[in-house]
Amino acid sequence: xxxxxxxxxxxxxxxxxxxxxxxxxxxxxxxxxxxxxxxxxxxxxxxxxxxxxxxxxxxxxxxxxxxxxxxxxxxxxxxxxxxxxxxxxxxxxxxxxxxxxxxxxxxxxxxxxxxxxxxxxxxxxxxxxxxxxxxxxxxxxxxxxxxxxxxxxxxxxxxxxxxxxxxxxxxxxxxxxxxxxxxxxxxxxxxxxxxxxxxxxxxxxxxxxxxxxxxxxxxxxxxxxxxxxxxxxxxxxxxxxxxxxxxxxxxxxxxxxxxxxxxxxxxxxxxxxxxxxxxxxxx
Amino acid sequence: xxxxxxxxxxxxxxxxxxxxxxxxxxxxxxxxxxxxxxxxxxxxxxxxxxxxxxxxxxxxxxxxxxxxxxxxxxxxxxxxxxxxxxxxxxxxxxxxxxxxxxxxxxxxxxxxxxxxxxxxxxxxxxxxxxxxxxxxxxxxxxxxxxxxxxxxxxxxxxxxxxxxxxxxxxxxxxxxxxxxxxxxxxxxxxxxxxxxxxxxxxxxxxxxxxxxxxxxxxxxxxxxxxxxxxxxxxxxxxxxxxxxxxxxxxxxxxxxxxxxxxxxxxxxxxxxxxxxxxxxxxx
Numbered sequence: 422x423x424x425x426x427x428x429x430x431x432x433x434x435x436x437x438x439x440x441x442x443x444x445x446x447x448x449x450x451x452x453x454x455x456x457x458x459x460x461x462x463x464x465x466x467x468x469x470x471x472x473x474x475x476x477x478x479x480x481x482x483x484x485x486x487x488x489x490x491x492x493x494x495x496x497x498x499x500x501x502x503x504x505x506x507x508x509x510x511x512x513x514x515x516x517x518x519x520x521x522x523x524x525x526x527x528x529x530x531x532x533x534x535x536x537x538x539x540x541x542x543x544x545x546x547x548x549x550x551x552x553x554x555x556x557x558x559x560x561x562x563x564x565x566x567x568x569x570x571x572x573x574x575x576x577x578x579x580x581x582x583x584x585x586x587x588x589x590x591x592x593x594x595x596x597x598x599x600x601x602x603x604x605x606x607x608x609x610x611x612x613x614x615x616x617x618x619x620x621x622x623x624x625x626x627x628x629x630x631x632x633x634x635x636x637x638x639x640x641x642x643x644x645x646x647x648x649x650x651x652x653x654x655x656x657x658x659x660x661x662x663x664x665x666x667x668x669x670x671x672x673x674x675x676x677x678x679x680x681x682x683x684x685x686x687x688x689x690x691x692x693x694x695x696x697x698x699x700x701x702x703x704x
Numbered sequence: 705x706x707x708x709x710x711x712x713x714x715x716x717x718x719x720x721x722x723x724x725x726x727x728x729x730x731x732x733x734x735x736x737x738x739x740x741x742x743x744x745x746x747x748x749x750x751x752x753x754x755x756x757x758x759x760x761x762x763x764x765x766x767x768x769x770x771x772x773x774x775x776x777x778x779x780x781x782x783x784x785x786x787x788x789x790x791x792x793x794x795x796x797x798x799x800x801x802x803x804x805x806x807x808x809x810x811x812x813x814x815x816x817x818x819x820x821x822x823x824x825x826x827x828x829x830x831x832x833x834x835x836x837x838x839x840x841x842x843x844x845x846x847x848x849x850x851x852x853x854x855x856x857x858x859x860x861x862x863x864x865x866x867x868x869x870x871x872x873x874x875x876x877x878x879x880x881x882x883x884x885x886x887x888x889x890x891x892x893x894x895x896x897x898x899x900x901x902x903x904x905x906x907x908x909x910x911x912x913x914x915x916x917x918x919x920x921x922x923x924x925x926x927x928x929x930x931x932x933x934x935x936x937x938x939x940x941x942x943x944x945x946x947x948x949x950x951x952x953x954x955x956x957x958x959x960x961x962x963x964x965x966x967x968x969x970x971x972x973x974x975x976x977x978x979x980x981x982x983x984x985x986x987x
Contacts (some may be wrong), residue, residue, distance in 0.1 A: 688885015
């Protein structure tokens, strides 16, 4: 801790800033990639600011992304009909999940901020990262009956997508051939991050880094570092509080309160209205 | 062929209906699951109608979902900096992709219709199926410069998502806690299916099958079979023709032509307007 305070002081940051734990879940097969550079920049910056950083380098770990029978050590509750969700919930309660899942769960429990660093593959995370979600987000641990969204078990923690694309920014506009990035991000940010309780930070998107100069990429890395210097002070994206849902949909009262508004409350809960052009991109 | 015509005759279907090839990419670890039943119903129905059906049962095949170095047999173009997209494109051209990818490519080439059968995990496909996409959709084979969307290499083929959810239908409405299913499906249907050229069929969605009676599930299976009887006559979902994009966005002329319309042309290309409440669900 003393070392961290000194580091903070030396790097010119506010003295005595609270130390946080950061987990970076990183998926790229090539360390020399721009994703690799972004991951290392995050580690350097956050450590220099006095935070503790752990990296789950999924390729280097040979992380197994396939959820299945071997995620449970020992016998199943029902050997005759394998129900992954129920079996892993039970295994979590009994401490019989496979070790590689337990290790990631401990990292997640410690983390105040989780950064997912990846190249966008087919408009979502690469399979190896999808498997991290599929396997580590065990029922009971990451979500449960009535424990969803703003009441999810991971509430109080922050999470952020940091990714690169092949296509340019314009291809992800509301007239772009790949479609509005807001729409692309809803299932990821609402479904993979908010669902379990995270406060979702605006995504860090680097469009088509392969098509810019070395100088531009250096500038992007610097900008990324500067953003991370203040990441614990940044406001998060807006979602509807879970208390407004009754039987899995917005209460009549809530909907009534929205009636005069131009935009739907979120892109997903759009109430058949226009949606905010920045809802998934800016707080 | 003669056998197929007889089969068609015996099953009471229109005599002489054209035989098609169907690929079912199936991802569920438990054969007794409702997903398993849906897969088998599709095989039975389509075969009875005289079509040829292949199933890629990803769990049974122990399909490896992680794209990486071993997807290329022999040396790389550049051993010092691994670029997956370029290396696999080159390996495809040279016939040096790993055998498990080649086999799936041949199935895809033969197929007139591809059905993806899966449980919705975290608002998208399970990791093992995401890996099938990540690895089989090799640049050059499935997409390329100017060969995208309606001009994609897989044009002329049909594809469909058939999946189950944990939550009820209402949770996926425009006031639902999980958000509008149209929004959830955009990245999958535009990004994973349309992107490579498929005509995208309306999704077959079974909401919360674990929470209905055996009789209901039997009815659902029957309805699924009936839909498949006419699947090659069904209209597909509407997307913007690729010729309307200039430099990755809709041409000014196209946008002008849309100016008086209430809805944006698609959910992704929404032009800041309202989007159709059924755009990703119905033709």
